[in-house]
Amino acid sequence: MGFLDTLLGRTKPVPPKLDDLFAIPTAAITLQAAMGLVPTGTGSVCFRAAEGRAFSDIEKDVRELLSMGEDAAPVELTTDSYGFTWLVCHHAADDVEALVTDLHAVNSSLVDGGFGPQLLCTLVSFRDDSGKRLGLVYLYKRGTFYPFAPLDNERRDNALELQVRGAVGVDLKIEPDLSRWFAVWGAPGL
Amino acid sequence: MAKTRYAPDRGLTARMTLTMFLLGLVFVAFIIVLVWLLSAFGVGSGAIIFFAILLGAGLTIGSFFYSDKIALSAARAVEVGPGDGPMAAKVHGIVDRLCALADMPKPRVAIARSPMPNAFATGRNAKKAVLCVTTSLMDGRLDDRELEGVIAHEMSHVAHKDVAVMTIASFLGIIAGLLVRFAFYGQLFGGGGRSNNDNNGGGAIVLLITLAVGIVVYAVSFLLIRLLSRYRELAADRAGALLTGQPSALASALTKVSGDIARIPQKDLRQAEPLNAFYFAPALSGKAGASLANLFSTHPSLDRRLRQLSEISEQLAR
Numbered sequence: 135m136g137f138l139d140t141l142l143g144r145t146k147p148v149p150p151k152l153d154d155l156f157a158i159p160t161a162a163i164t165l166q167a168a169m170g171l172v173p174t175g176t177g178s179v180c181f182r183a184a185e186g187r188a189f190s191d192i193e194k195d196v197r198e199l200l201s202m203g204e205d206a207a208p209v210e211l212t213t214d215s216y217g218f219t220w221l222v223c224h225h226a227a228d229d230v231e232a233l234v235t236d237l238h239a240v241n242s243s244l245v246d247g248g249f250g251p252q253l254l255c256t257l258v259s260f261r262d263d264s265g266k267r268l269g270l271v272y273l274y275k276r277g278t279f280y281p282f283a284p285l286d287n288e289r290r291d292n293a294l295e296l297q298v299r300g301a302v303g304v305d306l307k308i309e310p311d312l313s314r315w316f317a318v319w320g321a322p323g324l
Numbered sequence: 325m326a327k328t329r330y331a332p333d334r335g336l337t338a339r340m341t342l343t344m345f346l347l348g349l350v351f352v353a354f355i356i357v358l359v360w361l362l363s364a365f366g367v368g369s370g371a372i373i374f375f376a377i378l379l380g381a382g383l384t385i386g387s388f389f390y391s392d393k394i395a396l397s398a399a400r401a402v403e404v405g406p407g408d409g410p411m412a413a414k415v416h417g418i419v420d421r422l423c424a425l426a427d428m429p430k431p432r433v434a435i436a437r438s439p440m441p442n443a444f445a446t447g448r449n450a451k452k453a454v455l456c457v458t459t460s461l462m463d464g465r466l467d468d469r470e471l472e473g474v475i476a477h478e479m480s481h482v483a484h485k486d487v488a489v490m491t492i493a494s495f496l497g498i499i500a501g502l503l504v505r506f507a508f509y510g511q512l513f514g515g516g517g518r519s520n521n522d523n524n525g526g527g528a529i530v531l532l533i534t535l536a537v538g539i540v541v542y543a544v545s546f547l548l549i550r551l552l553s554r555y556r557e558l559a560a561d562r563a564g565a566l567l568t569g570q571p572s573a574l575a576s577a578l579t580k581v582s583g584d585i586a587r588i589p590q591k592d593l594r595q596a597e598p599l600n601a602f603y604f605a606p607a608l609s610g611k612a613g614a615s616l617a618n619l620f621s622t623h624p625s626l627d628r629r630l631r632q633l634s635e636i637s638e639q640l641a642r
Contacts, residue, residue, distance in 0.1 A: 141344070142337050143484040143559030147566055148427045182425060184569025186641025216421055217469050217570075252569050254425050275427035313430055316420040 147251030151277030152241050154307060158258055158270065159230045161279075161305040168301045171260040171268055175227040176323035178220045179240040180254045192247040196221065196240050212322050218254060220322045233258065241274070257282075259324045266294060269324045270306075271315075278309035288319055333562060333632075340555040344493070347548045351496045354541045361530055361537075372506045373534070380499035388491045392454045395446040401436035401456045411435060411462050418468075418475050419455060426567055431455045431482055441465060441581050445478040446487055453482040466577055473574030474581070476564035483563065486556050493552055497545040504538035507531045547619065554624045561629055562636065569640060571633040578633075582626050 139145065165171040183189055193211075200209045200223060210222040221240055225233040237256050244253055253274040260268040269282040281298035283291035295315070299308050309315060318324075358373055387394065396403070404412035415433050423430045431445065431453035438458035447453035455478050466474065481487075565571035623629075 140485050141489065142340055143486070143489075143556050143563075144332055144337065145426070145480060145483050145563040145567075146332075148425075182421075182569050184640050185572055185637060188641050189569070215468070216417060217472060218421065249569075251425075251566075254421065273424055275424065311429075314424070316424055 148275045150241065150245065150250045150253045150274035152238065152245070152274070154277050154279075155234055155238055155241070155256065155272055157279075157306050158234050158272075161270065161302045162230045162258075162260070164302050164305050165260060165268075165270075165298065169297065170262045171266070171298075172262065173227055173230050173233075174259045174261050174323070175225045175229070175233065176222060177225075177233045177237050177256065177258040178222040178321065178323050179237050179256050180214075180218050180220050180318070180321070181244060181249075181252045182217070182254060183219045184249060184252055188247065189249060189252075192243055192249065193219075196243045199239060199243065200236055210322065214320060214322075222322045224323075230258070255318070257318065257321050257324065266291070267324055268294065268298060269318065269321060270298075270302075271318065273309060273314065276309060276314065277307065278314075279306040280309040280315040282315070282318055282321075282324075284317075284319065284324065288317075290317060333559075336555060336558055336562070340552065340559070343548055343552045343555060347493055347496065347545060347552065350541060350544050350548070354496065354500065354537070357537050358534075361533060372531075373503065376502040376506050377499055380495065380502050383498055384491060384495045388448055388488065391487050391491065392447040392452055395444065396434055396436075396454060396456065399436040399438070399444070399456060399458075401434040401454075403432055403434045403454065411459070414462070414471075415455075415457055415475070418472050419479070422472070422476055422479055422567060426479065426483065428479070428483055431479070433457075435459060435462075443474050443478050445481045447482070448488050448491075449485060450482055455479065455482070461581075466580060469568075469570055469573040470577035470580065472568055473564060473570060473577045476567045477560050477574060478564075480560040480563035480567065481556070484556065484559060486560070490549070490553060490556065493549050497542060497549055500538045500542040500545060504535055504542060507535040507538060550620055550622060553622045557623050558629065558632055561632060565633055565636050571636040571640070575630050575633040575637075578626060578629055 162173050166173075183193065197209055197211065200221075208224065210220075212220045212222065214220060223233060223236045225236070237258075241250075241253060241256075244250055255274060256272040257269045258272075260270065262268075267284060269284075270279055271282050272279050279302075281295040281302075283294040283298070285291050302308070362373065395401075404415075406413055406416035412433065412435060415435070419430060419433060429450050431447070431450070432455070434454050434456040436456055436458045439460050440458055441461040441463075443455070443457040443461055445453060445455045455475065457475070461471070461474065561574065565574050568574070
């Protein structure tokens, strides 16, 4: 925000950065090879629904769009306790690219409809043989990724998260500010 | 290129610019008059003016750097981490998400035990910012979306650096107020005793003029600062509503909070009044219906705020 905006009390809603999303398939391969974390085939887009007809129309269109096609899996829509909407897509575990394409379709629809600033994050989930869970979270506003590994009782497996940062640091732009690795407890599909 | 639904309010921007311009104009005029007084009548009263500016600057810098600590201790608020109970966890959760949505650094979070449902943000920059909510804001009378609206409003204050802007804007008023006081006491104790001395005849006049100028500047800058404060509130309402995409939730929170505050007993109100400028909704004793009361108030009227929010709601639905 510029000096003039501060002086005049204006904040422009921040537009999302979308392109880096397509780095996920490469990172998925790295994660599998280096740490045995396999994609579960589930991914979700989280956004803050705006009130009014315009937004609900777009939301409906997105759901219809994603449910079309032969191999389309059902798209779930859930609202979490903070009032954010999660659109969950399911695909075959080995088809991360199709998943990312679907997730990107949600982004583009919202952005084209003028609601880009409402996008919060995208989450692609991974799991290893011992049952460890990991979500790779993409922050739309910063264009960066961070790992989120939930344990029971709202605790995080920070060791695993830091390990993941080391593993995919080359493939993905990892959020350098650790205070922005915010927790997404109860994110669907994780 | 995708269209944007987040058009800035040019009218509000223009009015705010004009207010700040006038405030600057008064400041410049004030300085010119002071310099003229000094050069016309010698340095006799220079010490008073110099001292007033020094003290005023000290006070302003002090409140600028310690705004967070002053406000927190005045509200008896305690800073909390995300692990300090369910109430703290909830506020932290909301703040986390709004920060990610707005791409801003996370402010610290504090909770104040108070029977008034309210919230305020303070701190001179985004890094030093503290967001404080009262316990009764969290006791269930606001639903989650309304609570989020209130917090988004406060975070917009942080993003707009309102504490810094208002502190600097108040600088002029503080100096003018101090000058009036010094000139008045100077007249009482200094001027009277030596009035038959030739050299001090001019000194008494200088003090009188300083007194008059000070009063005028103080009054004008007071009104302008209040006006600026009301515009900043509208700007924060606007930015907060656009951030969450839920202007109606903020509107209903405002209605609930204003209604509750008006019903609070007198004693708490007086305790809370010094902090008013930074609160979400002001704790005004008595009815603020008259237009004169609106002129002096730090916050726009409820009607004005609700009107803006319903405009934004229409804009989003289009």
